[in-house]
Amino acid sequence: MIEFRPLRTKRLALTLQEIAIGDAISLASIPPTMYESQTSRFLSSIIAQAEAATPAHVTDPRAMTVQERAFIVAHYMAHVSESAPDFFIGDGRFSNYLVGQQQNVVPTFPAGSVGGDEWALVPLVGAAAEAIEELHGDISNKHGEKITGEYHWMLGCMASQLRKTDDAPPDPVTDMEYGDWLRARMHVIDRYPESDFVQLLVMYREAVRATRHFFNVDINDDGIVFLEEVAKEAVATLPPARFPASSCLSDFALRMGGKTPAVSQ
Structure with missing residues (x-):
């Protein structure tokens, strides 16, 4: 069993758990076009405890921002990936996409x-x-x-x-x-x-x-993506990334769910 470090941000106080095999296989069967639905299902499966430490804290994965959701998936990936904690994303690494310590979610x-x-x-x-x-x-x-x-x-x-x-x-x-x-x-x-x-x-x-936090958000044909973090006036050299829940699953679960092994993209 994998033990996860507690995840603490300005709005999140989470304890994660390893996904159950049945949940993993079920998750693997969700079409990749349903990326956001798959993310919600995955987060519901891996969050063992969500504390409402302050009125600003959120506990429902569907009420979290898309950046917060991606950060939680990445936190899980950092524990299960062979290249953890700064795991590979194509030719780059997780740290290439992370926006420093910026965690503030601006309500309006x-x-x-x-x-x-x-x-x-x-x-x-x-x-x-x-x-x-x-x-x-x-x-x-x-x-x-x-x-x-x-x-x-x-x-x-x-x-x-x-x-x-x-x-x-x-x-x-x-x-x-x-x-x-x-x-x-x-x-x-x-x-x-x-x-x-x-x-x-x-x-x-x-x-x-x-209002960016955790990641620089952009949009493409597939939906929400995250851009490489670069210095002001610099040009990004890495392609947009996503953190699909399927990247956190074992080859066995992917095969049982009818998928081939996937990597973060």
């Missing part, structure tokens, strides 16, 4: 003004990322064409995280209506004038950068 950040509206940014939590994932390929533009890939994730993240002063969205963690709300919000943003949308996107990216 004043992002700026676009289209006559004042906007604020809230963190992207696991439940919201799952909702975006579940809607992939299920939303059409006004011409009836399916919205997929990077643009779908871009719309979803912007719709989830950007708030106007009069917004009253449902809670993605507890409210079953969140998916319907998100779908409607994505349709609204898809119909923005092009110039307003570009301004909104620039503002969104700047706000995400200003």
Whole structure:
């Protein structure tokens, strides 16, 4: 049995446990396209204890930010990987992607003004990322064409995280209506004038950068990814990374779940 060091951050006070073989095999059977759902299942399986040490602490994996969730998976990987603790990620290592000691999660950040509206940014939590994932390929533009890939994730993240002063969205963690709300919000943003949308996107990216914690977040066709941490003005040389739960599983569990052995990407 593997013993894990306690994980303590500004909002997390966790004790992890090794995943049970049955849970590992079940997890391995989840399609890789359901990355966020797989992450939630994995975290629920490996968190033995989650303390609410302060009112700011979170205990539900679906209420944690996508950066916090990735950090927990990476903490597990650092204990099980052959190249631990600074394990390999392609040609790089975990430390190439980690943003120093920055752990602060900003609940609401004043992002700026676009289209006559004042906007604020809230963190992207696991439940919201799952909702975006579940809607992939299920939303059409006004011409009836399916919205997929990077643009779908871009719309979803912007719709989830950007708030106007009069917004009253449902809670993605507890409210079953969140998916319907998100779908409607994505349709609204898809119909923005092009110039307003570009301004909104620039503002969104700047706000995400200003509120970064643990990792630099970006978006591609597959969903949420993390960028190499580089000095100001420097150019990243490593590709975007993810921390798939499947990278934490044994070859046996992957084979029993119908998968081939995987590595972090």
